[in-house]
Amino acid sequence: MQSRTSSSSRVFRGGGPFKEGLKRQRIELSLPLIAATDLDDWPGGVRQQFKAIQPLVEQILKLVKQVDGLQGPLVPEIWDDGDAVACWRSQNLAAVVFPTAQTLKRVKQLAEGPDAPSLLLIINPQWDERGSDFGFGPWRREKEETAAMFQTTYWLRQQRVYGDLVRVFRAHPGLWQAYVGQAFAGGASGGPTELLLELPVRPSYQQIEDKLRAMPEASINKSIMERMDREFKFNKDSLNRK
Template sequence: MNNFARSEKKRQHAAVDARQVLRALREMKQSERPSRVRMELPLPQAGVENDKIVYLGKHGQLADWSGGMRQRFRATRPLVDTLLEGRQANFAGLLEDAEDGVGVWACDGDITVLTHVADTTAGLLFKLLRGEYGSAPTREGAMVCVVNAFWTDGGEKVGNPWEFKLREEARDVLKAGSWEVVYCLRAVRTAAGVPGTIWRRYPEPWLVLDETGRVVLSKEGSEEPSSAEVAEALNRTANATE
């Protein structure tokens, strides 16, 4: 496990790693697997042509995405294609406005994969879950997987104050605990400049690794370690080795 984080910490390796998680979910009984899941795959730094995983903040918001969501989608699509390799997957296109970067794949007949759902595009997700883009996500045992979503906790910033129905739907669909993070690989850095990695492979614990790949924090359950917990673990380890 640690060897992957230390010596093979590449974006495409992360997508292959996530593929194994998707396979395990697919092999679970439909009644036992989570029906709404999220994955966070590491994006490249804009304008840099390499496969390294670099610190870009949560959801890659520190990258210089001058091309907006369209550029972000171009960087994400190869990762999703790798994630779905070997499955019966079909790219259905971008929902509504290409500038939103919300791509959709149909996979194995009962899995729908989306990219980049945000507060501003959450309405597209809600439509999909209601079956307005096709019945697959509404069927019994169906699973919806959102890759690199970055909506606010509980959808608190979805819609305008006067969009009561949309905001009510956001509170229901995006409420805490309603989406299981089944895969996450994210480079992090504390305020003191100590680098590390957050890693989770469902149903295993959340792990925080230092720059050598050593586990400095393990947290059971669905809840991601807080920023304070990550910082404390990494800073403590860095101070101990000085």
């Protein structure tokens, strides 16, 4: 599996998705941990996450700004200080980082207004489409429709599934992929990976779980004591790398 930097650069260098007509894009970046503790990856909350994501966003915008029609200085704006929602904006290009369900109306205004940029990116949205973040009834439908305007062109997210590290990845125009890290022997992230599945749509948690159950060495097939032992080794290795 490619590194976060190389794969995201490959997608946005030359403005590939934009040149193909994708003017409303969603990006999901996996953030490097900063100031993590043994009990909390982000003791500073979303503001600390903003410090981690800012250089990644700026790197992407530097690549995108090289595309004809997207040049120009970007002006930063704070939309919500408490939730660290920010926007970089020029006449031709805009990127909203950490948008929330509460700021979706403003995202829609930016996307459809008379001064709408040629390319609008939303990066690491904070909402959960499956929960109640979007509310209910017509309010929910309106927010769902706004979120659906944005097509995912890059996605890298990782999660622990019964003790094993799973990364879900997509780089436009490729398929969605799910990889499992070799935490089978107690190893931490960054080790060898194995492709679990490849689909045209984002894999569900249940699909990932079903694939892991078919792997005898996966933690999901181990006893509770074995999983606890592997988790202890994983945490120990993670702390030793800091």
